[in-house]
Amino acid sequence: MVAQRLPPEPKGAEITAPALYARRREFLARAGAFIGTSAGLGAGLTWLSERGGVSSGPPGTPPAPPPAPFGQASPWSPLTPSPFSVPRGEATAFDAVTTYNNFYELGLSKSAPARNAGSLRTAPWTVRIEGEVHAPQTVDVDDLTRWFPLEERVYRMRCVEAWSMVIPWVGFPLSSLLARVKPTSHARFVQFTTLLDPEQLPGQTSAVLDWPYVEGLRLDEAMHPLTLLAVGLYGTPLLGQNGAPIRLVVPWKYGFKSCKSIVSIALTRERPKTTWAAAGPSEYGFYANVNPAVDHPRWSQGSERRIGKLERIDTLAFNGYADAVAHLYGGMDLTQNF
Ligand SMILES: Nc1nc2c(c(=O)[nH]1)N[C@H]1C(S)=C(S)[C@@H](COP(=O)(O)O)O[C@H]1N2
Ligand SMILES: [Mo]
Numbered sequence: 001m002v003a004q005r006l007p008p009e010p011k012g013a014e015i016t017a018p019a020l021y022a023r024r025r026e027f028l029a030r031a032g033a034f035i036g037t038s039a040g041l042g043a044g045l046t047w048l049s050e051r052g053g054v055s056s057g058p059p060g061t062p063p064a065p066p067p068a069p070f071g072q073a074s075p076w077s078p079l080t081p082s083p084f085s086v087p088r089g090e091a092t093a094f095d096a097v098t099t100y101n102n103f104y105e106l107g108l109s110k111s112a113p114a115r116n117a118g119s120l121r122t123a124p125w126t127v128r129i130e131g132e133v134h135a136p137q138t139v140d141v142d143d144l145t146r147w148f149p150l151e152e153r154v155y156r157m158r159c160v161e162a163w164s165m166v167i168p169w170v171g172f173p174l175s176s177l178l179a180r181v182k183p184t185s186h187a188r189f190v191q192f193t194t195l196l197d198p199e200q201l202p203g204q205t206s207a208v209l210d211w212p213y214v215e216g217l218r219l220d221e222a223m224h225p226l227t228l229l230a231v232g233l234y235g236t237p238l239l240g241q242n243g244a245p246i247r248l249v250v251p252w253k254y255g256f257k258s259c260k261s262i263v264s265i266a267l268t269r270e271r272p273k274t275t276w277a278a279a280g281p282s283e284y285g286f287y288a289n290v291n292p293a294v295d296h297p298r299w300s301q302g303s304e305r306r307i308g309k310l311e312r313i314d315t316l317a318f319n320g321y322a323d324a325v326a327h328l329y330g331g332m333d334l335t336q337n338f
Contacts, residue, residue, distance in 0.1 A: 074232075074235035074236055075236075075237070076145075076150050076170060076232065076235065077235060079150055079151060079152040079170060079235065080149055080150070080151045080152070081151070081152055082151045082152060082153045082154075084153055084155075084225065084226055084324075085152065085153055085154035085155070085168075086154050086155070086156060086166060086320075087154070088152075088154050088168055090154070090166045091154055091166045091167065091168050091234075092165035092166050092167060092306075092307050092308050093308055094233075094234050096165065096307050096308055097165060097167055097233060097234070097242070098114060098233075098239050098241060098242060099111060099114045099241075100165075100307060101113040101114060101241045101242065102159065102161075102255065102256070103203075103240075103241055103242075103243065103260055104203050104208060104209055104213070105194065105201035105202075105203040105204050105211070105213065105260075105261075106119075106120070106201060106202070106203055106240070106241060107203055108203070108208065113240070113241035114239070114241045116202065116203075117239060117240025117241045117244075118240070119199070119200050119201070119202060120195075120200045120201065120240040120244065120261065121200055122238075122240060122244040122245040122261075123141075123142075123245065124140060125140070125141045125245045125246070125263075126138050126139060126140050126141065126263070127139055127141060127144065127246060127262060127263060127264065127265060128263060128264045128265070128266075129177070129181045129264075129265050129266075130264060130265070130266045130267075131187070131191075131266035131267040131268050132183055132184040132186045132187035132267040132268060132269060133181045133182060133183055133184060133187070133267050134181070134182035134183075134184060135180070135181045135182055136181070137181065141231065141245045141246050144172075144177070144229070144231075144246065145172075145231050147172075147176075147177075147180065148172035148173075148176045148177070149172065150170050150171065150172055150231070150232075151170070151171065151172065152168055152169070152170055152235070153168070153169045153170075153171065153228055153230075153249070154166060154167070154168045154169070155167060155169060155226075155228070155249060155251035156251055156319050156320055156321075157249075157251065157255055157258075158254060158255065158290045158304060158315065158319045159254065159255040159256075160254040160255065160256055160284065160288070160296060160301075162296075162299060162300070162301065162303070162304050162305060162315075163304060163305045163306075163307055164304045164305070164306050164307065164313075164315075165306070165307050165308075166306075167233055167249075168233055168234055168235075169228055169230040169232070169233050169249055170230060170231055170232030170233060170235060170236075171228040171229050171230035171231055171232070171249065172228070172229055172231075173225055173227065173228060173229075174190075174222050174223070174227045174228065174229050174248070175222070175223045175224070175225060175227065177229065177265070178190075178222060178223060178267075183219065183267045184267070186269050187219055187267035187268070187269070188218065188219050188268070188269055188270075188271075189216055189217065189218055189219060189222075189267070189268045189269075189270065189271050189272055190216060190217050190219060190222040190265060190266070190267055190268070190272075191214055191215070191216045191264075191265075191266045191268055191272035191273075192214065192215045192216065192217075192248050192259040192262050192264070192265055192266075193212050193213070193214050193259070193262065193263055193264040193266070194211075194212045194213040194214070194259055194260055194261050194262060194263065195212065195261045195262075195263045196211055196212035196263075201261075209275055209276075209279055210275065210278060210279065213259060213260070213275045214259070214272065214273055214274060214275050215248065215256070215257050215258070215259035215274050215275065216268075216271065216272040216273070216274045216286070217250065217257070218271075218328075219267075220328055221250070221328060224324075224325060224328065225324075226250070226251055226252065226321060226324055226325065227248075227249075227250050228248070228249040228250075228251075229246055229247070229248060229249075229262075230243075230246070230247055230248070230249045231245060231246050240261075242260070243258075243259075243260025243261050243262075244261060245261070246261070246262050247259060247260040247261060247262060248260075248262065251319055251321055252289060252290060252318040252319045252320075252321040252322075252324075252325045253287070253288045253289055253290060253319075254284075254288040254289075254290055256275075256276045256284065256288065257274075257288050271286060274286055276288075282297060283296060283297055283298075285337065285338040286337075287329075287334070287337050287338060288338070289318055289325075289329070289334065289338075290315060290316070290317070290318055290319035291317060291318075291334060291338065292314065292315040292316065292317060293317070293334075293335075294334065294335055294338050301315055302314065302315055303315055
């Protein structure tokens with residue numbers, strides 16, 4: 001994430017635009033039929049816009065099949081759509097989402113993770129739930145996906161490097177899992193840990209970061225309904241490069257908070273170590289809320305390059321989710337708590 005590693009201009013812009021266009025047409029055709037039968041979702045969207053408008057787009061974006069080149073049927077369809085979604089028609093092309101990645105354990109360039117993901121064995125896979133919980137346990141990720149209804153959540157994703165995407169995740173709220181394992185009264189934070197295994201994640205043989213990658217949230221952030229544990233995108237299981245088989249998604253924070261390929265979720269009393277804040281405390285904070293008013297020391301955060309779009313767009317406070325989350329930071333100086 002240092003300046004020298006800023007991504008080159010996307011060669012994807014021309015390639016992905018037609019795919020996006022095709023899906024938009026499909027979306028428009030399907031949305032009409034869906035909206036009429038979806039009073040519940042419509043009501044959800046109204047609720048959101050009244051309470052603070054996560055989405056201003058058309059309601060009822062139905063889950064669409066995965067893009068043709070990958071063609072496998074979704075093991076999860078039909079997915080429950082979510083009122084927290086932005087319109088699915090805005091989603092970044094599948095090819096871009098799965099070939100333009102940050103996953104330093106699989107290489108430092110944007111294209112390396114997709115190339116190198118074959119070394120990551122994502123099944124079987126267990127996640128330890130530990131620390132300040134009444135029901136600590138190690139659970140198979142397949143069981144996790146059966147415990148909770150899977151939803152499609154189409155979220156904006158803003159990297160601290162000032163590029164962004166819109167990704168149709170499949171997952172369940174972290175709050176559902178936390179409610180099940182019951183944090184103790186001492187729990188104040190949650191720490192997430194990526195798999196540590198240099199054979200599967202060869203980038204861990206280089207000292208570019210202190211491995212394993214760890215991230216963390218305050219408990220109230222972790223309990224927020226927008227905070228997702230994702231197991232898929234575009235209706236199909238996550239690929240290695242996107243953090244298979246299970247990763248965090250916190251859409252109002254810079255992408256580095258969204259820890260990939262998680263093996264541990266630990267409830268803690270103290271604020272946990274987080275990888276990027278430890279690597280560069282003057283550049284990357286614990287909170288890392290998307291904030292166009294606080295520049296990175298070496299570049300502006302006021303605008304962003306939306307992958308697949310030609311024009312830069314303005315970056316929104318809390319990545320456009322301010323009405324849903326700003327209350328979590330009442331009384332805090334967000335220029336200090338960056
Ligand atoms: N374990 C791990 N998680 C990680 C990263 C990483 O290098 N290692 N990169 C982060 C960054 S900087 C971003 S922007 C997002 C990118 O997610 P994506 O490649 O699925 O779009 O993953 C985040 N999670
Ligand atoms: Mo990022």
